[in-house]
Amino acid sequence: MTDVLWLTAKLAGLTTLLLLALATPLSWWLARGRSALRTPVTALVALPIVLPPTVLGFYLLIALGPKSPLMTLLHPFGIRTLAFTFEGLVIGSLIYALPFAVQPLRNAFLAVGDEALEAAATLGASPWARFWRVALPLSLPGYVAAAILVFAHTIGEFGVVMMLGGNIPGHTAVLSTEIYRLVEALEWGEAHRLSLMLLVFAFLALLALLALERRAKNPSRARS
Numbered sequence: 001m002t003d004v005l006w007l008t009a010k011l012a013g014l015t016t017l018l019l020l021a022l023a024t025p026l027s028w029w030l031a032r033g034r035s036a037l038r039t040p041v042t043a044l045v046a047l048p049i050v051l052p053p054t055v056l057g058f059y060l061l062i063a064l065g066p067k068s069p070l071m072t073l074l075h076p077f078g079i080r081t082l083a084f085t086f087e088g089l090v091i092g093s094l095i096y097a098l099p100f101a102v103q104p105l106r107n108a109f110l111a112v113g114d115e116a117l118e119a120a121a122t123l124g125a126s127p128w129a130r131f132w133r134v135a136l137p138l139s140l141p142g143y144v145a146a147a148i149l150v151f152a153h154t155i156g157e158f159g160v161v162m163m164l165g166g167n168i169p170g171h172t173a174v175l176s177t178e179i180y181r182l183v184e185a186l187e188w189g190e191a192h193r194l195s196l197m198l199l200v201f202a203f204l205a206l207l208a209l210l211a212l213e214r215r216a217k218n219p220s221r222a223r224s
Contacts, residue, residue: 001178007086008174012154015093019101019150020143022094027105028131046099053096053159060092060164084166089174092164093154100149108142109135141216145209152205156198 026045030038048056063070064082071081082088112135120130158176165172167181175194182191 003170004173004175004178007170007172008155011086011089011093011174012151014090015097015154016147016150018090019094019097020147023098023101023105023146027102028109028135030102031106031109045102048096049099053157054163056096057092057160057163060088060095060160064088064091064164083164084168084172086165086171089161089165089172092160093157096157096160097150097153100153101146104142104146104149105139108139108145111142112138141212145212148205148208148212152202155201 026041029035030042030045061083062068065071066081066083071079074080082091116134116138117130120134125133156176158180161167161172161174162177162180165174165177167173167177173181175198179191179194179198182188182194
């Protein structure tokens with residue numbers, strides 16, 4: 001059980017850190033860009049929200065399998081497949097949780113507005129400096145919300161993990177798939193204990209998001 005808990009926390013933590021970095025430029029472009037491609041890209045990013053996880057997991061299983069063109073390119077480096085590996089789970093989690101990182105960051109960047117950025121520009125700040133010194137600090141609540149959502153969502157994901165990872169003990173078995181195994185084995189007591197743990201965790205994550213939202217709406221009250 002310790003291995004399952006550690007692997008789950010490792011997967012969720014790594015996915016969260018990577019997505020906060022990878023989603024930042026994409027979210028900034030979706031919020032501040034002018035390209036006509038923003039609408040179809042936004043729809044593509046949001047696709048995992050409405051797509052059945054088993055469908056996404058199925059296509060990832062094919063894409064990361066030993067016969068896929070992508071894996072063929074990696075064969076000279078000794079990598080034949082990423083299916084049923086922890087690395088494959090990370091890739092699947094990044095794709096599946098992408099909208100839960102992009103949407104809060106995009107909203108946070110939109111909330112920055114043009115005034116603050118234009119004021120920094122008149123003071124001679126470069127676009128890079130305007131992002132790091134103005135937009136990023138003002139968007140920190142969005143980063144906190146994105147981190148909570150991605151971490152909690154990754155902890156609870158099942159379909160993609162089961163399809164792509166196969167619930168291999170010590171390698172791809174996480175809490176959600178372990179609960180499924182326990183139910184299949186009729187180990188109801190242990191399944192109930194883990195399910196209750198995830199239920200409490202999900203509730204606390206939602207409470208944290210609501211508190212963050214309330215703090216963002218009433219900054220003066222939060223400071224007092």
